[in-house]
Structures are given as structure tokens and as C-alpha cells.
Amino acid sequence: MMKIFKLTACALIVCLLVTGCGNNAELEDNHTVVKTDEGEIKADALYEKLRDKYGISVLVDMIDHQLFDEKYKTDETEEETINAQIEQMKAQYNNDEEAFNAAITQYLGVEDENELRDMLSLEYKRNLAIEDHVQDSIADDEIQKYYDDEIIGDMSVRHILISPDTNDDMTDEEKEAAEEDAKKQAEDLIKQLDDGA
Known part of the structure; x- marks a missing residue:
């Protein structure tokens, strides 16, 4: 999951860099984005790679946000869980905000604590959805049968x-x-x- 968020953040950063600050935020297909001694990278090639590499994960995140934010409202348990996770992460960096922010940017692909909270909230809600699905789709007698057949298995005792x-x-x-x-x-x-x- 962290990989998806890294990729999403990278795509966002590249898009922001590509669009620039001017009035004309779009690059034309043949516009050169990067020029090196080895050649040029054109805008259309960049957009193609970004779409292929990050598009699906961004779309899945957006869909999950829409579905899960509606079904699983943020509650006190979620807030406590997220706060505990963030405090644990900060403790790894001796509560040094600068080191913490650098680490979450580098390893998780999020820019600040608010984005991290959003990412952790989505993960929390995804886990709730998985638990609901498992509860709805697997009956207790099926679990017991699996346990009896597979975990304990056939035993001969003498x-x-x-x-x-x-x-x-x-x-x-x-x-x-x-x-x-x-x-x-x-x-x-x-x-x-x-x-x-």
C-alpha cells in the first residue's frame, strides 16, 4: 500500500512540476519537458508513462475514498488508531518534526501529516471493508470445519x-x-x- 502512495505522490509532484506556475498550465504533445545530452523527453511520452504507471492506483484510491468515506464514517476509534500510529512513527524519529516530515515524504510519498492522516484513514477503512466482507462471506461452521480439517488435520494417536x-x-x-x-x-x-x- 505504501508503494501506491509513493507512486501517487510522485505523480502529483511531477504533474505540479510539469504544469508550472504560468497561465498556460498544459504542455503541448511535442513540447520538451527535459533536455539532456542523451536526448529529450517530450510531454506526450511523460503523460503516457504517468498515466500507465500511476493512473490505476490513483483511480482506485479515489473510488475507495468515495465508497468508504460514505459507508465508514470517521469515528473516535479510527481517530485513536491513526493518532497512535502517527505517535509511534514520530517516536521513531525522537519527535523531531523535520526528520518525521522528511521520512514520510521519502518513504510514504506524502507531503505532510494531514496527507498521512488521509492515507491512514483510507487504510483503516479498507481494513474495515475487508473484515465486513470476510464476516459476510464465511460462516462460523466453515471456519470450524477448515480448522478441524486443515489445522489439526488427521491424527493417529496410539x-x-x-x-x-x-x-x-x-x-x-x-x-x-x-x-x-x-x-x-x-x-x-x-x-x-x-x-x-
Whole structure:
């Protein structure tokens, strides 16, 4: 998701750079945007690359904003979650605003904390939509069946009982010797099983 936002921010920055500050904000198709020793980059080639590379992600974000902002109104839980995430991010930069802003611009492609809040809000609402979809589409009995079949799987359990050969007529020493013999048999059997028998 961070990649999408980086790409969106890059597209926005390039568009702002390309349009400039003059009255004529559009570049003609054959207008040179960048000129280097190796050649030129024309406006139509730039627009084509921007549209192909970033257009879909920008469109998806816009659609998600429209759908999710309507269905999932911002509430106190969302605000608390976003605030906690931002505080955690700021703590990584020792609450240095300048370092924090540079990091979110570089790594997340957002210009300021407000854009970051918007991005985190969209992510939060996307997660709510996913949870709703999963709850609506998967029944509890299906989850239990999957758990029983796949997580636990088929198990075969066997029980081996080794008991000492004792009776009431034996002396304490004989009973103790029989228990030691049974213990030795059990230890030998465990060793065999550990060795792959």
C-alpha cells in the first residue's frame, strides 16, 4: 500500500512540476519537458508513462475514498488508531518534526501529516471493508470445519502402556525391582521411537 502512495505522490509532484506556475498550465504533445545530452523527453511520452504507471492506483484510491468515506464514517476509534500510529512513527524519529516530515515524504510519498492522516484513514477503512466482507462471506461452521480439517488435520494417536509385573504377594524390594524393569523398558521404547522406529 505504501508503494501506491509513493507512486501517487510522485505523480502529483511531477504533474505540479510539469504544469508550472504560468497561465498556460498544459504542455503541448511535442513540447520538451527535459533536455539532456542523451536526448529529450517530450510531454506526450511523460503523460503516457504517468498515466500507465500511476493512473490505476490513483483511480482506485479515489473510488475507495468515495465508497468508504460514505459507508465508514470517521469515528473516535479510527481517530485513536491513526493518532497512535502517527505517535509511534514520530517516536521513531525522537519527535523531531523535520526528520518525521522528511521520512514520510521519502518513504510514504506524502507531503505532510494531514496527507498521512488521509492515507491512514483510507487504510483503516479498507481494513474495515475487508473484515465486513470476510464476516459476510464465511460462516462460523466453515471456519470450524477448515480448522478441524486443515489445522489439526488427521491424527493417529496410539497409547502404549507399560506396567510393572507386580502382585500383592511380592516384597517391597521385588515390587521396586519390577517397577525399575518397567521403567527401563519404557525408556528403551522411547529411545527407539526417538531414533525413528
